[in-house]
Amino acid sequence: xxxxxxxxxxxxxxxxxxxxxxxxxxxxxxxxxxxxxxxxxxxxxxxxxxxxxxxxxxxxxx
Amino acid sequence: xxxxxxxxxxxxxxxxxxxxxxxxxxxxxxxxxxxxxxxxxxxxxxxxxxxxxxxxxxxxxxxxxxxxxxxxxxxxxxxxxxxxxxxxxxxxxxxxxxxxxxxxxxxxxxxxxxxxxxxxxxxxxxxxxxxxxxxxxxxxxxxxxxxxxxxxxxxxxxxxxxxxxxxxxxxxxxxxxxxxxxxxxxxxxxxxxxxxxxxxxxxxxxxxxxxxxxxxxxxxxxxxxxxx
Numbered sequence: 001x002x003x004x005x006x007x008x009x010x011x012x013x014x015x016x017x018x019x020x021x022x023x024x025x026x027x028x029x030x031x032x033x034x035x036x037x038x039x040x041x042x043x044x045x046x047x048x049x050x051x052x053x054x055x056x057x058x059x060x061x062x
Numbered sequence: 063x064x065x066x067x068x069x070x071x072x073x074x075x076x077x078x079x080x081x082x083x084x085x086x087x088x089x090x091x092x093x094x095x096x097x098x099x100x101x102x103x104x105x106x107x108x109x110x111x112x113x114x115x116x117x118x119x120x121x122x123x124x125x126x127x128x129x130x131x132x133x134x135x136x137x138x139x140x141x142x143x144x145x146x147x148x149x150x151x152x153x154x155x156x157x158x159x160x161x162x163x164x165x166x167x168x169x170x171x172x173x174x175x176x177x178x179x180x181x182x183x184x185x186x187x188x189x190x191x192x193x194x195x196x197x198x199x200x201x202x203x204x205x206x207x208x209x210x211x212x213x214x215x216x217x218x219x220x221x222x223x224x225x226x227x228x229x230x231x232x233x234x235x236x237x238x239x240x241x242x243x244x245x246x247x248x249x250x251x252x253x254x255x256x257x258x259x260x261x262x263x264x265x266x267x268x269x270x271x272x273x274x275x276x277x278x279x280x281x282x283x284x285x286x287x288x289x290x
Contacts, residue, residue: 030086034089
C-alpha cells in the first residue's frame, strides 16, 4: 500500500523529504537571521515562502 | 532497512532541532562554524560566561589566539594592540592613544617600535600614576588594574604601552623584562579578558590614525617616522 505517509513498509519519500527539508529550513533560517540585518518579519515571511514552495515541490514532483 | 535509515536520519534532525531550540537565542554548536566570530559568540553569551566563570572552551581557544603579524614596510610606530581607537587626547606633552579591545579582538600586545624596556610598572586601583599624572579621563573605561611598559626608542623617544584590565579580570602578562631590547612588532604581553591598551607617545609626533579607526597589532601604522 502506498500513501503520502507510508510506502512499502517505510515512510513515504515525499513525507520524509518534507520533514527533512523543514528542519534544514529552520536551521538555515537561523543562520540567515544571524548574518543579516533585515527585519525579522520580512525574513520570516521570505523563509515561510521558501519553505512552502519547497514543500509543495517535494509533494508534487517526488 | 529503509525505515531504519529514515528513522535514524529523522532522529538526528530532531535532536539538532531540540538542541537548537534549547540553545536559542544563542547559536547551536553546529551553526557556530558557519558564523563570523562576533555572531558565533554573541556578547550577551560572553557576559553570561563572565558572570558564572564557565567559558566555552572553543571561545577561550579563539580568545587566546596569537597569530603572526606582518610588519608594514614603511617606517614608523605600529599599533600595540588590535582594537578600536577611542581617543587620542594629549596631556602635558604626551598623547594618549586609547585602543579599546572587544571580546573578539586578539589580546596579545606588540611593541610599537624597537627600543629598550626601561620600566614595567604595575599599578593598582588608583587613577594617578607614579609621576602624579591623573588618568581620571579613563574612568568611564573602568580600568583600575594596569601595567605600564616604558620603552626608550631611538626613533620616537620615550614611549609607553599601558595594558589595562578590569577588576574582574586582573590578569596582565608582560613577557620581556626590564633592560631587555624589544624589536618593532615583538610580542610584549597579553591581557587576559581585558579591555584597553593605551599607547603614550610624545605629543609632537604626527599620528596616522584617528578615533573610530580599527587597528591590528604590529601591522597598522600609528605614526610615520624613522625606525629601525
